Amino acid sequence: MKKLLYLLVMLLILAACNPKVELTSAGMYPNYQVGEIVNLIPVDSLTYGDVIAYHSYIPGFQERAFKRIVGLPGDTVRFQDQQCIVNGKKCEWVFIRKLFYEEDECEEYCESLPNGMKVNICKSVVPIDSATATTTAVVVPAGSYFVAGDYRGGSIDSRSQGCVAADSIIGKGVKRK
Template identity: 30%
Template sequence: MKTNWIRANKGFLMFVLLFGVFRTAVADWNPIPSASMRPNLLEGDVVFVNRLAYNVKVPLTDIVLQRTGEPARGDIVTFSSPADHTRLIKRIIALPGDTVAMRNEQLFINGRPVDYALLDTVSEPVGKAGQITVQQVRESGNGRSRQIQLLPQIAARRDFAPVTVPADHFMMLGDNRDNSADSRYFGFVPRELLIGKAEGILVSADILHGWRPRLDRFGMALQ
């Protein structure tokens, strides 16, 4: 009986197998469950992840077969947390060999300060804290810039002494600097734990307000 069922459904089973290999080795999608990457990624966004951007891996493992590209500062990446292997999405702030420090929220990379320009001040809900003031800021350095946000009213880790990123490791920070568990808490991320590069938003729904589709975010590229 079981053998007959397998024979009758072998086309479907082959599709499921190939789809599983594709998703674990070639491309994937990643729902955004938290606010750690605001304002660039919102809760309810679903991002496209290119799993071949940096490495070819044995499916379902962290075994790297071939390097296909080099991660760059500013890339948004998915990776397994070195603390508990939870899948996370953050931004690469520093590369192997970089020396990084943070003083009163300002980053210094290889001794050079990163520039900041205030864009806007808005109010948004932040967990149990309720509505708080949020500063949206343009962060520029090393030839790249992105929008981040700061939450002055929230207790956060805004300072750390200079550290040097080890070989084949990366420093990750969330764009929502004061509301992100990142390398300030779990340390550097080994290259083999990188899953892929987040390249764009596939679809988006406002999960905080009845799952309304955010059509303006469909197909949006990431900076």
């Protein structure tokens, strides 16, 4: 009995030290799937392409969100037809393939972020929300990050919700192997 109690306490400690997040939306498709569980590690530093879990407080939607950093403090970020533009320079796209996701006709591209990191993104042929497909320029405030989902046509992110404050970040996502 004592060993069982010890084992239970150790499992609880490990779970608390290694937080996870279960993805509840399609906003990170094609790189992450609904229902996927992603390990989180503490944030030491953040850069373009990092995926973060954060408290989002979107009324009636979700308490935590999981998105990719595309803008750092001081950057000017905008979108033109779902393509990210950072500090006046388009993040280059290379076409991969056409596909359908959740009844949405999409085009998958490999996008190069400002630091050279390459990420596959999914562009809706007809965006679900045209107001987020093309946006005005936003200067990312100090202590904040501009985040976007990899599924550009179907993601609730900084394009509609504003920048993410550093103190609302829960952790950095690490793909499970």
